[in-house]
Amino acid sequence: MRQVAFHRGPLRAFRVGMPRIDHFPFDVWNRLEARRWRRPDHHFGYSDPAGFLPLRELLCVYLKASRGIHCTPQQIVITSGSQQALFLLSTILLAPGDCAWMESPGYRGASGPLRAAGAKVFPVPVDAQGLDVAHGVAHCPQAKLAYVTPSHQLPLGVSMSLPRRLALLAWAAQNKAWVVEDDYDSEYRYTGAPLASLQSLDRDGCVVYVGTLSKVMFPGLRLGYMVAPPALAESLVQAKAVMDRHTAIVPQMALADFIAEGHFGRHIRRTRDSNAERRDALVRGIASELDEQLACGPADSGLDLCAYFRGGHDEETVSRAGLAQGVELRPLGHYADPLAGPACIAPPGLLLGFAAIPPAEMAHGLQVLGRILRGR
Structure with missing residues (x-):
């Protein structure tokens, strides 16, 4: 398995995937965390593996307003970064030997978990309209999962066109396959209206939406989340519990306060x-x-x-x-x-x-x- 890259040493041009940390209000964050540390409650025990409920409720409101996603708190699972979400999905949704579509070029942090789960990764080309769905259908129609970055393809930067999105969803529904939508930096769109998420177009419960706080806050926070179809959510919660019980609770609580008080x-x-x-x-x-x-x-x-x-x-x-x-x-x-x-x-x-x-x-x-x- 090829190494997943990580940042080495101090910041320098032109480091990729890095938000502007000096813009983050650490004084506010420190105050919110300190307030929670001063007032420990029952959440400081073994908490809900799905995550801090007030945070999941706030994410529902945020995702509906910003990405057109309609979900309940019970569909959201808080993870230790989106990387953990990708590993959980690869493990739960695929059996060893199953085929999975992967954008190529694409995010190695996604292909790694797929291969670790024993999946056969099928590289699918990317053009100006995003993932070439017709190529995947023609050469690997039996795939059980497709991993995509439709809002901002990594690394080429293209957005998946509406016809491609609809074709991908139609293939997934017809073949009872899963689509993992990695929406890693959709907050940062500089021209035109925000693009609707793939999940917002899904009418058959095929799409699992993966989000992260690494790009909008800072990567070291290690907070991410999944929005799963209702039929899948409980299985992912149980898998999360087996993996690490739950994500660290105080950062979740501080993030809920950060959102609720308007800082986010x-x-x-x-x-x-x-x-x-x-x-x-x-x-x-x-x-x-x-x-x-x-x-x-x-x-x-x-x-x-x-x-x-x-x-x-x-x-x-x-x-x-x-x-x-x-x-x-x-x-x-x-x-x-x-x-x-x-x-x-x-x-x-x-x-x-x-x-x-x-x-x-x-x-x-x-x-x-x-x-x-x-x-x-």
Whole structure:
């Protein structure tokens, strides 16, 4: 199993998947946690494995308003990050030898749990409309699960078109398959109206929605959640209980207070504006300094920007050269499934994180990248 990447050392350009931590109101968070520590109650024992009920109730309201999701608190399971959710789903929904569709290129943190569960991962290509459903149907119609990032595909940044979404749901309903919708950064959409979730279109109980607080708050918090169809929810709660009883209770309680007191909504609005400014700075910097070297992919959402080489550069060589000069350059090939066929090959390029990168560091990173690409 290929290693799931993690952040090493202090922040530097162009670290991917990283929110702007210096924008987070840690003083407020510390106060909310301290208040809970001062007033321990019965929740400090072995709590409900589904999670803190007031938090699940608040998430229902938030998800309906922001993602069009209609659910009850009993459908939500709080997890120790979305990564745990993906592992639980891989274990519960699949038997060893079952086939699962996986976007390629795609998130290695999803393919890892699928393979750990003994599934046969079938790489499905991604184009400008998202996952190529017709390719999956033609070459692996027997799959029991499809993993997708429809709002903002990782790493290419495209959004799944409505016809593709409907085709995926129709295939899942017809074949009694599950669709895992990883909605990892939908809070950060900078142009146009927010996209409806895939779950909001599901009429057959096929979609399990996975969300995370890592991108909107900070990754070290390790809080995520699943919204499961009613028929599946109790099985996931029991699996969660077997795995680790429940997620740490005080961060859940503090998050419930953080949402209820309005801090969550204010933080999202503030960071969305900040992220948009830094996205604009990166796009302008590439256009002015590296336009002959790089072509930007979709830039309407997320924390990262996909950029394709205009010349014949080798991704790994560029990445290693950047790291030697203190700049992180994530190759798109990092996200490719090693067993994927020619249909899944994406043009060479890089994924560049921008949300957490200060303007001066970003400018320095672009200078370093320019020297590398020009062979200087």
